[in-house]
Amino acid sequence: xxxxxxxxxxxxxxxxxxxxxxxxxxxxxxxxxxxxxxxxxxxxxxxxxxxxx
Amino acid sequence: xxxxxxxxxxxxxxxxxxxxxxxxxxxxxxxxxxxxxxxxxxxxxxxxxxxxxxxxxxxxxxxxxxxxxxxxxxxxxxxxxxxxxxxxxxxxxxxxxxxxxxxxxxxxxxxxxxxxxxxxxxxxxxxxxxxxxxxxxxxxxxxxxxxxxxxxxxxxxxxxxxxxxxxxxxxxxxxxxxxxxxxxxxxxxxxxxxxxxxxxxxxxxxxxxxxxxxxxxxxxxxxxxxxxxxxxxxxxxxxxxxxxxxxxxxxxxxxxxxxxxxxxxxxxxxxxxxxxxxxxxxxxxxxxxxxxxxxxxxxxxxxxxxxxxxxxxxxxxxxxxxxxxxxxxxxxxxxxxxxxxxxxxxxxxxxxxxxxxxxxxxxxxxxxxxxxxxxxxxxxxxxxxxxxxxxxxxxxxxxxxxxxxxxxxxxxxxxxxxxxxxxxxxxxxxxxxxxxxxxxxxxxxxxxxxxxxxxxxxxxxxxxxxxxxxxxxxxxxxxxxxxxxxxxxxxxxxxxxxxxxxxxxxxxxxxxxxxxxxxxxxxxxxxxxxxxxxxxxxxxxxxxxxxxxxxxxxxxxxxxxxxxxxxxxxxxxxxxxxxxxxxxxxxxxxxxxxxxxxxxxxxxxxxxxxxxxxxxxxxxxxxxxxxxxxxxxxxxxxxxxxxxxxxxxxxxxxxxxxxxxxxxxxxxxxxxxxxxxxxxxxxxxxxxxxxxxxxxxxxxxxxxxxxxxxxxxxxxxxxxxxxxxxxxxxxxxxxxxx
Numbered sequence: 001x002x003x004x005x006x007x008x009x010x011x012x013x014x015x016x017x018x019x020x021x022x023x024x025x026x027x028x029x030x031x032x033x034x035x036x037x038x039x040x041x042x043x044x045x046x047x048x049x050x051x052x053x
Numbered sequence: 054x055x056x057x058x059x060x061x062x063x064x065x066x067x068x069x070x071x072x073x074x075x076x077x078x079x080x081x082x083x084x085x086x087x088x089x090x091x092x093x094x095x096x097x098x099x100x101x102x103x104x105x106x107x108x109x110x111x112x113x114x115x116x117x118x119x120x121x122x123x124x125x126x127x128x129x130x131x132x133x134x135x136x137x138x139x140x141x142x143x144x145x146x147x148x149x150x151x152x153x154x155x156x157x158x159x160x161x162x163x164x165x166x167x168x169x170x171x172x173x174x175x176x177x178x179x180x181x182x183x184x185x186x187x188x189x190x191x192x193x194x195x196x197x198x199x200x201x202x203x204x205x206x207x208x209x210x211x212x213x214x215x216x217x218x219x220x221x222x223x224x225x226x227x228x229x230x231x232x233x234x235x236x237x238x239x240x241x242x243x244x245x246x247x248x249x250x251x252x253x254x255x256x257x258x259x260x261x262x263x264x265x266x267x268x269x270x271x272x273x274x275x276x277x278x279x280x281x282x283x284x285x286x287x288x289x290x291x292x293x294x295x296x297x298x299x300x301x302x303x304x305x306x307x308x309x310x311x312x313x314x315x316x317x318x319x320x321x322x323x324x325x326x327x328x329x330x331x332x333x334x335x336x337x338x339x340x341x342x343x344x345x346x347x348x349x350x351x352x353x354x355x356x357x358x359x360x361x362x363x364x365x366x367x368x369x370x371x372x373x374x375x376x377x378x379x380x381x382x383x384x385x386x387x388x389x390x391x392x393x394x395x396x397x398x399x400x401x402x403x404x405x406x407x408x409x410x411x412x413x414x415x416x417x418x419x420x421x422x423x424x425x426x427x428x429x430x431x432x433x434x435x436x437x438x439x440x441x442x443x444x445x446x447x448x449x450x451x452x453x454x455x456x457x458x459x460x461x462x463x464x465x466x467x468x469x470x471x472x473x474x475x476x477x478x479x480x481x482x483x484x485x486x487x488x489x490x491x492x493x494x495x496x497x498x499x500x501x502x503x504x505x506x507x508x509x510x511x512x513x514x515x516x517x518x519x520x521x522x523x524x525x526x527x528x529x530x531x532x533x534x535x536x537x538x539x540x541x542x543x544x545x546x547x548x549x550x551x552x553x554x555x556x557x558x559x560x561x562x563x564x565x566x567x568x569x570x571x572x573x574x575x576x577x578x579x580x581x582x583x584x585x586x587x588x589x590x591x592x593x594x595x596x597x598x599x600x601x602x603x604x605x606x607x608x609x610x611x612x613x614x615x616x617x618x619x620x621x622x623x624x625x626x627x628x629x630x631x632x633x634x635x636x637x638x639x640x641x642x643x644x645x646x647x648x649x650x651x652x653x654x655x656x657x658x659x660x661x662x663x664x665x666x667x668x669x670x671x672x673x674x675x676x677x678x679x680x681x682x683x684x685x686x687x688x689x690x691x692x693x694x695x696x697x698x699x700x701x702x703x704x705x706x707x708x709x710x711x712x713x714x715x716x717x718x719x720x721x722x723x724x725x726x727x728x729x730x731x732x733x734x735x736x737x738x739x740x741x742x743x744x745x746x747x748x749x750x751x752x753x754x755x756x757x758x759x760x761x762x763x764x765x766x767x768x769x770x771x772x773x774x775x776x777x778x779x780x781x782x783x784x785x786x787x788x789x790x791x
Contacts, residue, residue, distance in 0.1 A: 004208065012185055015185045026173060
């Protein structure tokens with residue numbers, strides 16, 4: 001059972017990474033325009049200058 | 054660099070008659086010395102549009118960022134340069150063929166986007182915590198403490214606490230806030246028992262933890278939060294769209310007018326216009342305020358006010374209304390009423406008033422919550438008192454049972470019952486090109502027993518079509534001349550002519566009167582009866598256009614606004630559902646009667662002004678009727694807002710679409726029936742969901758009350774009931790055979 005002492009924190013840590021990823025995506029506005037993103041992907045144009053969001 | 058560009062541009066554009074002006078007033082300061090402007094863009098349909106607008110703006114050297122939000126049609130623009138630069142940038146967007154409106158930053162506060170983001174964040178955190186706690190809890194559930202060992206169990210309990218307590222504090226905030234707010238105002242809402250259950254479960258668990266007890270309830274508390282947050286988020290999203298349309302509507306009133314003064318012209322915000330100022334309105338612009346035409350002849354598109362799609366001639370001395378569109382030539386207008394008092398503002402005010410009335414509508418979920426909340430409190434309190442006072446259990450056990458009762462009466466199923474059905478139903482309608490804008494629209498639609506229809510553009514196509522058979526030669530002459538004009542009637546005329554067109558020379562368009570040209574050496578006129586028609590001809594109920602060719606008797610073309618193809622069939626089906634249908638129109642009574650006869654509607658009233666329509670609805674409402682209003686013009690806007698529920702076709706003007714709860718695309722009328730059917734069915738499902746939740750409670754509560762429910766059973770029952778409710782809601786999609 002001692003293995004739990006390592007495994008559970010490891011599992012929790014991995015979960016936290018996922019949560020951090022979610023919070024980052026939320027803060028960077030990726031849920032603000034769900035319809036737009038679906039359409040932008042279809043445009044071929046060079047996206048270099050639209051990185052400022 | 055930016056300056057050189059600027060002077061160059063402004064030099065070029067000042068030559069263009071309708072270059073944008075006055076937008077500098079809406080510019081805000083952004084960090085890093087940048088200027089920021091928020092605009093509403095109309096006419097954006099696809100990814101290509103986004104790309105076109107953004108890349109055009111980013112080509113400018115001084116533009117720092119341009120981002121168009123497709124969902125809200127809002128363009129956020131920042132640049133490094135003077136505020137006046139805003140006008141050039143707006144002109145560039147307009148040159149691409151998109152409509153631009155300034156978005157007043159003051160209106161931004163009305164948006165609830167932040168709230169939505171906050172809920173999403175809480176939901177994400179709760180979801181993460183739930184997953185991780187379950188990982189530990191499943192171990193706890195399936196293994197006895199003898200097998201696991203006390204120290205392992207305590208370890209798992211401590212870890213659960215480590216995850217759950219911050220989560221409860223973080224993700225519980227939406228419920229705590231709302232509960233506090235309600236309690237402060239001396240009443241209670243659904244969030245009170247939720248908060249109570251979560252806090253008590255957490256506190257109980259901490260107590261168990263410290264005394265090395267057998268059970269902790271962290272998993273139940275976090276799961277409760279997660280499921281409730283899902284329901285809450287879906288609900289907020291549905292309501293947000295309704296609110297954002299209201300702010301869009303208000304922003305149409307922010308704009309600029311060209312005021313003529315001694316020694317030149319000046320741009321003024323519309324809100325600064327005062328009576329007796331002279332305003333110049335270019336062709337294609339909206340009249341900024343109510344007033345009297347001083348100079349110039351033109352035509353006005355009054356669709357906004359009267360709902361009629363055909364233009365009206367305008368001469369000096371005529372009255373014009375704010376928001377109507379000047380079509381063919383520049384005119385000067387003496388302002389008679391300040392913008393705040395103008396007709397358009399009246400209409401907006403009426404709509405606001407009506408909107409408040411609508412907000413008084415009690416949603417089904419709220420009704421349920423009203424019954425539910427006191428019952429739950431009472432039961433939990435009763436459980437505690439009975440076990441502790443009467444049956445002499447230790448207070449910890451009694452409190453534990455009370456908390457279990459609170460949790461197991463689980464508002465999850467209740468919280469999910471409405472939003473899940475709503476989201477599924479709106480998704481289904483969306484696929485059929487019917488947009489449901491407000492969260493509770495379908496709920497209200499299901500209760501409707503009276504439908505009020507507008508005529509033009511709603512029951513009819515809203516486009517003039519040529520009626521009858523004419524001499525091919527006359528038609529060819531007329532069509533050849535008409536091809537040179539963009540007037541609605543001219544377009545209808547040239548569309549209905551199939552053959553070759555003749556060459557026309559020296560075409561001139563006389564605003565409000567007609568067209569003149571020379572065809573094969575003959576002088577030909579096409580226009581109104583007064584201008585070139587036979588003054589003695591019998592008046593007709595149809596729209597007329599006269600052709601006068603030199604050396605020939607004038608020929609009259611008749612136009613009519615045709616009924617939508619499926620209108621009569623749909624009206625009949627709606628009537629067979631027991632719905633009463635009335636037709637209200639701003640058009641003449643004869644025309645309205647004709648259309649009513651064709652579509653099988655018995656009650657039809659013509660010559661209705663916006664306020665009359667509104668009053669008509671108020672009267673019907675007082676008789677206890679639940680009204681669906683379908684309309685497309687600004688004249689319908691107050692009525693749309695005043696009715697219990699409203700629909701507008703996608704061809705409707707923006708303001709009507711804003712006011713309506715449901716917008717349907719396409720040339721058909723059948724979506725009205727489709728929406729009604731879906732609303733009825735989802736109403737049925739919501740009631741079934743409530744019934745399921747009640748049945749679940751009837752079984753679970755006595756068990757919890759008797760103290761038979763372990764944390765595992767509580768957690769399983771909770772997720773089970775939520776899943777059953779969700780599964781039942783999905784029948785909305787499956788059951789549809791056709």
